[in-house]
Amino acid sequence: MPIRLYIKHFLKSLGIVSSIWILLVDALCIFGATLFAMLLRSDFLLYTKANFSTTEYVSIPILITLLRILFFLIFKTYKSIVRYTNTTDIFRILLANLAGSAALMALNFISRGLISHYIVPISVVVMEFTFTTLIMVFYRLTFKVLYLETINPARKKRDVVIVGAGASGVITKRALDRDIRTKYNVLAFFDKDANKIGKKIENVNVYDALSMTEFLEHHNINFLIVAIQNMPPSQLNEITEIGLQHNAKVLVVPPVKKWINGELSFKQIKKVKIEDLLERGEIVLDTHLITRDLCGKTILITGAAGSIGSEIVRQVMKYQYKRLILVDNAETPVFYLRNECYTTNGLRDIDIQIVDIRDVVKMEEIISQEKPDLIYHAAAYKHVPMMEENPSASVKNNVQGTKILADLAVKYGVKKFVMVSTDKAVNPTNVMGCSKRIAEIYVQSLNFEQDTTKFITTRFGNVLGTNGSVIPIFKKQIENGGPVTVTDREITRFFMTIPEACQLVINAGAMGNGGEIFIFDMGQPVRIYDLAVKMIRLSGLTLGKDIQITFTGLRPGEKLYEELLANKENTTETPNPKIMIAKVRTYDYKEVSKEIDELIALKDNTDFAIVKKMKDIVPEYISKNSVFEALNQ
Numbered sequence: 001m002p003i004r005l006y007i008k009h010f011l012k013s014l015g016i017v018s019s020i021w022i023l024l025v026d027a028l029c030i031f032g033a034t035l036f037a038m039l040l041r042s043d044f045l046l047y048t049k050a051n052f053s054t055t056e057y058v059s060i061p062i063l064i065t066l067l068r069i070l071f072f073l074i075f076k077t078y079k080s081i082v083r084y085t086n087t088t089d090i091f092r093i094l095l096a097n098l099a100g101s102a103a104l105m106a107l108n109f110i111s112r113g114l115i116s117h118y119i120v121p122i123s124v125v126v127m128e129f130t131f132t133t134l135i136m137v138f139y140r141l142t143f144k145v146l147y148l149e150t151i152n153p154a155r156k157k158r159d160v161v162i163v164g165a166g167a168s169g170v171i172t173k174r175a176l177d178r179d180i181r182t183k184y185n186v187l188a189f190f191d192k193d194a195n196k197i198g199k200k201i202e203n204v205n206v207y208d209a210l211s212m213t214e215f216l217e218h219h220n221i222n223f224l225i226v227a228i229q230n231m232p233p234s235q236l237n238e239i240t241e242i243g244l245q246h247n248a249k250v251l252v253v254p255p256v257k258k259w260i261n262g263e264l265s266f267k268q269i270k271k272v273k274i275e276d277l278l279e280r281g282e283i284v285l286d287t288h289l290i291t292r293d294l295c296g297k298t299i300l301i302t303g304a305a306g307s308i309g310s311e312i313v314r315q316v317m318k319y320q321y322k323r324l325i326l327v328d329n330a331e332t333p334v335f336y337l338r339n340e341c342y343t344t345n346g347l348r349d350i351d352i353q354i355v356d357i358r359d360v361v362k363m364e365e366i367i368s369q370e371k372p373d374l375i376y377h378a379a380a381y382k383h384v385p386m387m388e389e390n391p392s393a394s395v396k397n398n399v400q401g402t403k404i405l406a407d408l409a410v411k412y413g414v415k416k417f418v419m420v421s422t423d424k425a426v427n428p429t430n431v432m433g434c435s436k437r438i439a440e441i442y443v444q445s446l447n448f449e450q451d452t453t454k455f456i457t458t459r460f461g462n463v464l465g466t467n468g469s470v471i472p473i474f475k476k477q478i479e480n481g482g483p484v485t486v487t488d489r490e491i492t493r494f495f496m497t498i499p500e501a502c503q504l505v506i507n508a509g510a511m512g513n514g515g516e517i518f519i520f521d522m523g524q525p526v527r528i529y530d531l532a533v534k535m536i537r538l539s540g541l542t543l544g545k546d547i548q549i550t551f552t553g554l555r556p557g558e559k560l561y562e563e564l565l566a567n568k569e570n571t572t573e574t575p576n577p578k579i580m581i582a583k584v585r586t587y588d589y590k591e592v593s594k595e596i597d598e599l600i601a602l603k604d605n606t607d608f609a610i611v612k613k614m615k616d617i618v619p620e621y622i623s624k625n626s627v628f629e630a631l632n633q
Contacts, residue, residue, distance in 0.1 A: 023069065023078040026136060030068050033131035034061040037124045060120055064128060067107075068100040075099070077136075085140040086174075093136050101129045158222035160184045161215070161248075163239055165191035165206045169227040172253050172269065173202060184223065188215060212239075216246035224248040225269060229255060237277045244537045252276060274471060274535050275464050275497055285507050286576065293374070293416075293510035294319040300372040300414075301326050302357050302405065303379030305333035308420055308463065311502040312376050313337065314344075323349045325370050327363075328379070329356045357401040367408045376509070377405055378420045380436065387432035388556040388626055391610045392603045398435035399442070400600045406443050409453045416454045418509035419443050421517075423461040423494060423562050429624040430557025434614045440517060441587050441617070442596055447515040449589035454514030458505045459582070461494030461522045461562055474532055478539050482547035484532045487554050491529070492561050494522035508579050517582040519571065525561070556626040592617075 038052055038060065052060070072078055075096035080089045104125050108118040160176065162169045169189055176184045189206040191197065196206045207215060216224075224243035226236060236252070243250040250272045299316055303309035304326035310333075313326060326341075328334050331354055338352050351370070355362045357379050380398050381387055387394040402419065409417045421440050424433030440457050447455035464471050470493070477484045501520070508518035532549055541547050554560065571580040599613045611628045615621050623629045 019078045022082065023072060025139070026072060026078065027065050027069055029135045029139070030065045030128075030132050031061045033135055034064045034124070034128045036131055037127035040127060041121060041123050060124070064100075064104065064120065067103055068097065068132070071096045071100040071103070082140050082143050085144050089140070090137050094133060097129055097133045097136075101125055158184055159187050159219060160223045160225060161188045161190060161212075161219075161221055162186060163190045163209070163212070163224065163226045164228035165189035165193065165196045165201055166228070168229055168253055170201060172225055172227040173204065175269070187219060187221070190215075213242055213246075216242065216248065221246065221248045223251055225251045225253065226272070227253040229253075233277055236272065240272050240277060240538070249540055250538070272538060274531065274538065277534070284576070285503055286510065289510045290506055291319055294321055294506075296320065296322050297373040298323040298325070298370055299374045299376065300367070300370065301376045301378065302328070303377075303420075304328050304352070305330055305337040306378060307469075307498055308502060308505075309376070309378035310337055310340075311498045312378060312505060313341070315499070315502050315506055316376075317341075317344055321349070323370070324351070325366060325372060326350065326352045327355055327357065327366070329354060357405055358396060360404055363404060364408055364411075367412045367414070371412060372414055374416045374418070374509070375405065375409055375414055376418050376420070376505070377402065380420070382422070382432060384424070384430045384432050384557050385555045387435065388430055388628075391431045391607045391614070392605075394431050394435040395599060395610060395614075396603055398432070399438050399596060400603070402439040403442055403596060403600070406446055406453075406455065409455075410446065410450055414453050416456065416509065416512070416514075417443065418505065418512070419455070419457045420505060421457050421459040423459060423519075423522075424559075425459060426562075428618060428621045429559050430626065431611060431614070431628070432557070434618050434621040437618050437621070438596065438599070438614065441592055444515055444517065444584075445587045445589040445592045448586070454512060456509055456512035456514065457517040458508050458520070459517055460496055460501055460504070460520040462496070463501050464495050464497050470528060470531070471535075474535050478536060478541065478547065483550040484536065484547065485550055485552050486529050486532055487552050487558060488560060489529050489551060490527070490560060491554070491558075492525040492527050494525050494562055496520065496522055504576075504579060507576055508574075511574060511576070511579070517584055518574075519580050519582050521578045521580070554625045557623065558625055 035057065038057065042052065075092050077089070077093050077096050080092075104120060105122075108120060108122070108125070111117065111119045162172055164172075169191075173186050173189075176186060186204050189196075189201055189204055190209045190212050191206055192209045197208045199206050215221075224239070226239055231239075240250045251269045252272050254268050254270065294316060299321055301309055301312055301316070301324070304313055305328035309326075309328065313324070316324065326334075326337065328337070334352060334354050338347070341347055341350050341352065353366065355366070357363060379401060381394055406417060408414075419439065421436050422433065424430065425437035425440055426433075428434040428437055440459075443455040443457060447453070462469060474484055504518075504520045508516075508520075512518065529549070533543055536543050536547055536549075543549065570583050572583065573580060595613075595617050599610070599617065602610050602613055608628070608631065611623070612631050615631055615633070619633070622632050
């Protein structure tokens with residue numbers, strides 16, 4: 001066995017050495033430090049009047065050693081694993097030694113009062129404290145460095161740079177140092193603070209953030225870690241692009257509130273997600289208005305186990321609601337929702353039911369018994385290709401289901417009904433979008449027909465991370481080695497994160513007076529091809545070498561570009577700059593109700609008959625890339 005392996009095995013065995021042995025080594029350090037302090041006080045001259053007696057050369061070190069061991073037992077300095085020594089351990093040693101020296105001084109003053117001289121000269125007390133503290137800290141840190149270098153030699157470590165030389169950046173470096181499995185070597189900090197640039201933090205140079213590109217060009221950096229809290233997405237995008245251009249994997253430190261017990265660990269430093277790079281401004285909610293709208297209320301949420309519905313549940317649970325009734329017909333998602341709600345608040349004042357919103361008898365039973373003050377209607381069929389192949393299902397769920405709920409809301413005095421819609425309802429080109437537009441038309445016309453329930457519609461684009469959305473699909477394709485499928489190189493979509501969308505739904509619902517169609521600021525549209533390319537690069541793969549992108553052509557009913565407003569529509573502002581009200585055409589309730597009843601009656605008819613009726617109700621519905629183009633007027 002090579003000598004290096006012997007050393008490695010020896011150091012590893014010592015790394016978890018018994019506390020008794022650590023205490024013994026500390027005792028030897030104290031004894032040696034005391035003897036050295038006494039000799040130093042005597043100028044190393046043993047035969048002068050200033051000398052200590054032979055007895056004192058033994059008794060004083062023993063006295064100090066025993067006294068210090070007592071305080072080591074109190075402060076438990078021997079309990080730490082030496083190879084993981086950190087600032088907390090060093091601080092504990094310092095406190096123990098200060099307490100021991102204070103006790104020794106107290107004994108000295110007592111001795112002076114009783115026998116007119118000190119047991120231990122003051123100079124020896126001071127020098128011994130200094131030597132003991134330095135030796136104990138030195139041997140611990142030396143052992144730690146030797147252990148880490150032996151187990152994890154520097155030449156085998158991967159080089160890292162950290163963006164941000166503030167507290168979060170320093171903590172990140174310490175987390176890397178603390179985790180011996182990482183094999184990372186921090187080469188540099190980058191920061192914009194002129195007071196830090198050119199200096200060193202924990203023996204690592206701090207460079208100007210503007211010089212990052214040049215630095216990466218001259219060093220083979222494996223990882224670039226962003227350790228700035230709440231960095232704007234635009235800046236994170238820029239830094240990520242720099243890292244990817246130089247073949248460095250980009251990681252991001254999570255928010256402080258997500259650190260485990262307030263301490264960052266290496267495992268929490270994650271890869272940058274595509275969601276992090278959305279260039280969107282911060283959402284400021286009217287919490288006072290939302291609190292007034294939700295607190296003390298009984299709230300019914302449909303589609304509660306879906307991506308949007310479950311996030312609405314999470315947002316609502318932050319407020320002091322009276323009771324939550326959660327409805328969905330998918331058993332497995334309901335199971336996970338139930339577990340999450342139980343973990344959050346033990347299912348107190350929460351009723352979760354597996355039920356189809358089209359089950360009139362069951363829904364009437366729930367609403368009549370629970371008497372909700374507010375309904376968030378998120379249940380819907382949303383996948384465009386699926387609904388293009390199943391128009392009757394789209395009508396049954398999105399139109400008939402909404403009508404059933406809306407009618408029951410009026411019948412049983414629900415104060416407010418908030419419907420979640422989609423940008424695909426604007427100038428629809430597919431069955432799904434048209435079905436949602438018909439649902440919008442119905443609840444809006446019903447709003448002006450009665451004064452019991454306020455009906456409010458919220459309309460937004462694609463939501464990142466929802467079930468079946470493009471991001472999870474791309475992730476799965478990348479994990480499987482590709483190809484990543486994009487329908488068209490030029491296709492674009494608006495994107496929003498799930499929490500962002502649901503926060504705006506709740507805020508819009510709180511400010512609504514009935515009859516509004518609220519639309520959200522979706523930011524700039526994103527080209528799906530660019531999204532796929534960036535996700536591939538973030539995965540550490542090279543497009544064209546490690547993985548391919550293939551173009552499959554637009555799917556039935558799919559638009560090249562999405563819209564939030566129809567051509568003849570415009571908007572009015574609200575107090576929240578992220579929320580606007582669409583000015584749309586209004587419909588006569590009796591006429592709409594009659595037309596929708598006729599549509600629902602066709603649910604078991606041919607697909608073409610159903611779609612023809614949908615086009616009669618929504619004339620702007622022009623099918624694209626679909627067999628139903630034959631019905632376009």
